[in-house]
Amino acid sequence: MNFMKTTMLLAALTALFMALGFTLGGPRGAVLALIVAAGMNLFTFWNADKIVLKMHNAVEVDAQSHPDYYGLVQNLAQRGGLPMPKVYLIDMPQPNAFATGRDPEHAAVAATTGLLSMLSRDEVEGVMAHELAHVKNRDTLIMTMVATIAGAISMLANFGMFFRGRNAGIAGLLAVLVAPFAAMIVQMAISRTREFGADRGGAEISGKPLALASALAKITDKAKQGGNPVIARNPAAAQLYIVPSGIKAMFSTHPDTGDRIAALQDIAAQMGDGTGGAIGGETVNMERAPRGSALNPHRRD
Template sequence: MGLAMWLRTGLLMAILTGLLMGIGYIFGGPNLALIMFVFSMFFNFITYWYSDRIVLGWYRARVVDEYEAPELYSIVRGLAERAGLPTPRVAIIPTETPNAFATGRDPEHAVVAVTQGLLKILDRDELEGVLGHELTHVKNRDMLIGTLAAAMAGAIIQLAYWARWIAIFGGFGGDRDDGENVLAAILVAVLAPIAAMLIQAAISRSREFLADEGGARISGKPQALASALMKIDTAVRYRPLKNGNPATAHMFIINPFRGLGLATLFSTHPPTEARIERLRKIAEEMGIYF
């Protein structure tokens, strides 16, 4: 892992740790803040080591073998060889909303996940472009930072949910009076989801542009990737993902929660039109016109 990746990962861990300790201090003083610090260290380790299982579990994604999905495995294996990567595991997400993401702590433990809907609307060339995009994330080790950000943002949203109930029932009590506890709980309930979305937005949009370029070059089919992005974007507009965790939006090739509440306030992806325009320029460099 490069220095920049370590710095970004460390920054996200520090954000989560600081948030948990701050909430602990607000509601329980120094003792609870210390407990939150210990919990955050444990949480960060678990998130790092089991990042693939965590995200796959959120979406009920099932890892499939070569006999269950021979064409999908064939594409992934061929692209991984071209990219100089070990062949990752492949998972299928049981939803009709077309999309894809990569997860795992490193290339040796990577998983590429696609939805059932994606397999239905893309042809083989378009699927190669999308999978090339995801394998570029694997090669650039973007998926670890994405999974950590998703887990951390999810934890923040959960804290907001707890704070809402704390406010309803009058706080924790203790040294603070009830009014102060309730006010603190309300502030956490309101501000924590915004903080979660800011963590998502902190994941650089440039990583998507780089993954698009990598996907175009690995597959050799920039026009097919552009076509796939257009199809996915259109489908998501009409059928956004409703049962997932918005904290994971930045992990997908296209934001699957478009149009749902706070997901519209913080953009996790560059505009699809801008991505397609860049792919046109990459295609011209490769001597391909579309």
């Protein structure tokens, strides 16, 4: 994502804030919305990663609490020539992963417990290499900013539904339109070519494009079943994941999984990856720490 595209996205989101503010409060409402939007944009730039991680109840892990998972990411970061990101674990049975952070020096990667327990080690390497490719390509800032700001617009639109006053009818109509329009902006702003780029980058970092292809097939199969509570609360979060969950193909920010797998097969042929797509091996050690430890997201302090 280049600087111009980021600027255009934030300008569009700010315009939505101002339009809703004008509808609810006239010119003063528009000015107030502009001030709030500017503050939110600045706050999101510095804190979007923290918001997204908190949204998922992600727990940071290290070499002591989860050596296999942490070591796997550490090795991939070294291969990719990247600073070591913070590593997080999400207690969720659905397999998925994402990266966040404003730049490679302030990046974090997260995987769900479902992903680490369901996939082989090679497949997990492929997935986490894909996420590190997002970091390397500096996609993560726009991903996190879009998710948090679009979610905030949706909440503001819902608030407008309950607005009372002389403009209640207009406000109600606008509120109904704003939420889906915000979702459209999310989908339009996040180019599908970004995922192809991260797939290629992940294949180069891990050296196992067919392992990533195998992982995508498995994750997509599970994603069709839905059941992601974060997306249920905030649909804008879907664009963060390596495979979005419960989103219709025509509204997805991601390319069709079949097209991604085909592209990875071409990359494998170029790289000479002769695994044939039959990826086996051990899964990453996902034994959880006892309740009360730093690893358990439901620990009691």
